[in-house]
Amino acid sequence: MKFREIRTLLGECLRHQPGRTWLLLVLTPLGAITPALTALGLQWIVDGVLTGDRRQVVAGAVCAATAGAFVLAGSRVVQVQTGLVGSEVGTVLDRRIMRWCATIPTTAHLEDTESLRRIEQIRGLGPRTVTFGLSGLSVAQSGLWLVITTVLLAGVHPVLLALPLFAVPSILLTRTTSRRTEAARAETAERNRAEQHLFALVTEANSAKELRLGASGAHAAGLARRLREERAAIMWRATLAVGGLTLAGSLVFVAAFLGALFLTARLALSGTVSPGALLLVATLGGQIRGQLELLTEALTRTGRGLTMTGHYLWLRGLYEASGSGVRTPPDRLRDGITLTGVDFSYGGPPVLRGIDLHLPAGATVALVGDHGSGKTTLVKLLCGFHRPTGGTLTVDGTPLADLGPEAWRERVTSAFQDFSRFPFLAREAVGVGDLPRIGEIGRAAEKGGAAQVFARLPEGGETRLGKALGDGVELSGGQWQKIALSRAFMRPAPLLAVLDEPTAALDAASEYEVYQRYAEAAREWQRATGGITLLVSHRFATIRMADLIVVLDGGRIIECGTHADLVALDGRYAHLYDLQASAYR
Numbered sequence: 001m002k003f004r005e006i007r008t009l010l011g012e013c014l015r016h017q018p019g020r021t022w023l024l025l026v027l028t029p030l031g032a033i034t035p036a037l038t039a040l041g042l043q044w045i046v047d048g049v050l051t052g053d054r055r056q057v058v059a060g061a062v063c064a065a066t067a068g069a070f071v072l073a074g075s076r077v078v079q080v081q082t083g084l085v086g087s088e089v090g091t092v093l094d095r096r097i098m099r100w101c102a103t104i105p106t107t108a109h110l111e112d113t114e115s116l117r118r119i120e121q122i123r124g125l126g127p128r129t130v131t132f133g134l135s136g137l138s139v140a141q142s143g144l145w146l147v148i149t150t151v152l153l154a155g156v157h158p159v160l161l162a163l164p165l166f167a168v169p170s171i172l173l174t175r176t177t178s179r180r181t182e183a184a185r186a187e188t189a190e191r192n193r194a195e196q197h198l199f200a201l202v203t204e205a206n207s208a209k210e211l212r213l214g215a216s217g218a219h220a221a222g223l224a225r226r227l228r229e230e231r232a233a234i235m236w237r238a239t240l241a242v243g244g245l246t247l248a249g250s251l252v253f254v255a256a257f258l259g260a261l262f263l264t265a266r267l268a269l270s271g272t273v274s275p276g277a278l279l280l281v282a283t284l285g286g287q288i289r290g291q292l293e294l295l296t297e298a299l300t301r302t303g304r305g306l307t308m309t310g311h312y313l314w315l316r317g318l319y320e321a322s323g324s325g326v327r328t329p330p331d332r333l334r335d336g337i338t339l340t341g342v343d344f345s346y347g348g349p350p351v352l353r354g355i356d357l358h359l360p361a362g363a364t365v366a367l368v369g370d371h372g373s374g375k376t377t378l379v380k381l382l383c384g385f386h387r388p389t390g391g392t393l394t395v396d397g398t399p400l401a402d403l404g405p406e407a408w409r410e411r412v413t414s415a416f417q418d419f420s421r422f423p424f425l426a427r428e429a430v431g432v433g434d435l436p437r438i439g440e441i442g443r444a445a446e447k448g449g450a451a452q453v454f455a456r457l458p459e460g461g462e463t464r465l466g467k468a469l470g471d472g473v474e475l476s477g478g479q480w481q482k483i484a485l486s487r488a489f490m491r492p493a494p495l496l497a498v499l500d501e502p503t504a505a506l507d508a509a510s511e512y513e514v515y516q517r518y519a520e521a522a523r524e525w526q527r528a529t530g531g532i533t534l535l536v537s538h539r540f541a542t543i544r545m546a547d548l549i550v551v552l553d554g555g556r557i558i559e560c561g562t563h564a565d566l567v568a569l570d571g572r573y574a575h576l577y578d579l580q581a582s583a584y585r
């Protein structure tokens, strides 16, 4: 039983929609009593007519009419109120899900398939989570109704006590079918996400260009079709299995119901029970079937709602666990950043192994290595996007995990090779590098080159960029990169500045200019805060200027020193440097 999920959902409903939730809680037991009262009223009417008892007829009519009216109106009220509670409380959940996804300081949950599957199942589905969860009230209502009905049937003949028992196989099968449907949904979620991704790939101008050049558009469409077919096949198999099981459960009950009617008819003929009892059994028996269908549906929906609530709680747990550090980073780095025996894995084999490295305060450090050697992963650990799976990472002696993630992020600036193309106004696309200072983008725009981009835009910094949020101006790759670089200049006093291949899309002149500005900024940061500049690059003309060069291979550090040290060592670095230098000779 998912008590934690039930407590959470009910707690949120009572907190945000107390009136409506209490109304639903009161209507639940009433909804269980009234159908039985309707059946009893009908029995009284028949018996009253047959015995000529007018008062019994009137009492039966009042009882049946009142209860019947409540059954009709009550179910409508419950339906509307459940929808309203779902929409209001669901919106609150959606806002939180969005905030947690966007602000969990580490990004591991966005790079792991299982986590993405869970997020996929609740993203934007807050109202559905709540309304499905509230179906639990229908389960309780049907359960209570079943108890009342059993007591009334036992009053006709004790054997009829067994009638609801024939519903048990159906209920047990419902749990199986609910799990089966859930499993099919989980199995298709990943394919669904992949299909959406493929759709985005073929419809986004950038990727569409490469797909066309590589003549692989049809391949992508074929892949999407295969995923859709696989998804449909999984759901079809699940629907068949669920349908078969549901039918088998229903047949068992229908046979028992016919037996009950036969028995009551014989009892009425022999005068053991009143003729009205036959109507009572027929009415309640008929309702058992309908109620069972409701119960089946409600159980499935509740199961789904509680599973979704489980994912919601998992995300909340992730969020709460992630913000454990509360200490503030130093104003100025004195010693630097130290990694001791750091290991890291994305869940599979280790990607970083036994990294021992000291990044001295004020230094410019270059990371060099083949593709896939672990450079970007090391950068992600330093930025706090991931936590090491082994070893320690300290900033002036304080473990990075003990620093408040937001506080650390405020002292880190970065420019990545896979930078984002924010579809905002041009000045905003730069300003989001440090939101509180969005009004002061001038210096950053100059240093990163965005000022040159603004000068060519029809409305300067007020021009909307890209097509995602309206009809904005599309920029070239290099222009987007200048915007991204300027963002990195927004933070005035970083302790760590990361440049992960930030100039890949720039021409040689722009690249030279950007690095000159970075070198100048690095000197400023060094003087002001002892800030470290970490450079990931494949271009040795840039790398050789660094104070410390770290060579990675297969997730390990194989060489470390200045350019002169490493050339003298005549190892991997010297070899790579020679290769690139000879290409220009």
Ligand SMILES: Nc1ncnc2c1ncn2[C@@H]1O[C@H](COP(=O)(O)OP(=O)(O)OP(=O)(O)O)[C@@H](O)[C@H]1O
Residues within 6 Å of the ligand: 111, 346, 351, 369, 370, 371, 372, 373, 374, 375, 376, 377, 378
């Ligand atoms: N999100 C992820 N999930 C699983 N494995 C990953 C993920 N990101 C990277 N890897 C793996 O980790 C290893 C190191 O990748 P990383 O991106 O750190 O290399 P890199 O040295 O920066 O490469 P490049 O020079 O191509 O940018 C690679 O084997 C890669 O496949």
